[in-house]
Amino acid sequence: MKRILAVSLFFALVASPLYVASAKHGAAGCGLGSIVITENKKVHQVIAATVNGTLGNQTFGISTGTLGCETSGFTQKQAEQQIFVHMNFQSLEQEFAKGSGEKMEAFASLMGCSDMGTFGKIGKEKFSALFDQNSPDSFLEKMRFEVANNSALVGSCKI
Template sequence: MKKMFAVTALVSAFSFSNVAMADEDIGCGLGTMVFDGKSGKVHKVLAATTNGTSGNQTFGITFGTLGCDGTGTITSSQKLAMFIDGNMDNLARDIAKGEGETLATLSEVWGIQDADKIAFNAVAQENFATIFASENVTSTEVLVNLNDLIAQNEALASYRI
């Protein structure tokens, strides 16, 4: 009972405070609130881990607390960014090969038509070093780099986001 009261009090305090919007790298939730104003990878990892535990991010989105806003619409670029973020290693491996399940799923999420998937895979494979510009590349950079390449390709330009 004491735990339930403590959680309720904590959530209530956050829901009525002036809350900063969620960090685009880590999202919203208790971790975003606790580590607000901190910088660096360690704090971002801790905040993201905290956001992902105990369903607090889901709670925040559902009730509009903890820096979350459940009223927005997920855009195709957000879907792509989330997919890339969760699949970076497998995607890098598939792009290097020019084929694979993760690359195929990316093309589906992107909305690439079947007739253009071979060209999409080829552009990605030929430009691996541009897409994954460093070993510390972020999912956002991968998305931007791949989108730029698609925009420059005559056959794929219509898929630019």
């Protein structure tokens, strides 16, 4: 038992900072341990890493973007877009028909688009194709396709 504890302590003190270095959270990374224990001394980081590892909260934090963990990856952006479209589908349909509007601009921003005028113009031109199935998921899929394949939007959008 002492040997297992000694190996664990060695890993926590020596090896773990080599694998999980983070300027924002120290060697322990994000999680409840890093929120509760804010000092960046090795002993404190070992305790924070132990709390993060034993309670499994670091995995939860990484998955949900809580506990000081950030999730700004591709999957997170797609989930944000999907939630936004589902919550605002009727407003988006009305604003795309006009080619402008607050919800449409917010959606363009979620799609990584900086040129709102072009986004609105393309949305208005392609309105009937985008909304032909009257489904938020269908609209989102078609809009992603349009952004990725339209020369005017490719330069303006970063999805």
